[in-house]
Amino acid sequence: MDRRQVIRHFLVVGAGLAFLPSCVYKEGKVSIQLQNIQINPDQESFLKKLADAIIPPTDTPGAAELGSHLFALKMVDDCFEKQEQSTFMAGLKKLQGKDPNPAALMSTAEQEKDEEAIAFMKAYRRLVMQGYTQSEYVMTNLLPYQLVPGKFYGCVPVDSTTSKS
16 A cells, blocks of 8 residues: 555545534434524424414415524524523423413413513514514515516506597
């Protein structure tokens, strides 16, 4: 074996070792990286089910399919103050594991007068709807943009026989 082959083998093995961590997929891994809040896979699964209950799939994709739950998490992580983030996470921890029916969760939280759960539900519902309505699918397929000034719809039909000369 000559020196060139040894160097070639080292390069191939080194490149393989460099790319090996990206090939390993852990089942219990969260699908979004967050800086300020920490969630586990069970919480992400609960949020996904809750987003699907808020905007369920019909003939159009639901909120979970469009990733609105991930949008909501990113917005909480990036845009909420520390106090709002802690309230959001406390409300999530209290409601996690329950049936992800938004109406039932909200009525239970209101009956128990649980301010953290109420704040979580209001913020999460608002963020899921915002993420859904601003998604690429909705903006291109359901609400196509028309250039300004748009179509002209006259209020009087133009008829050549009724016009005066």
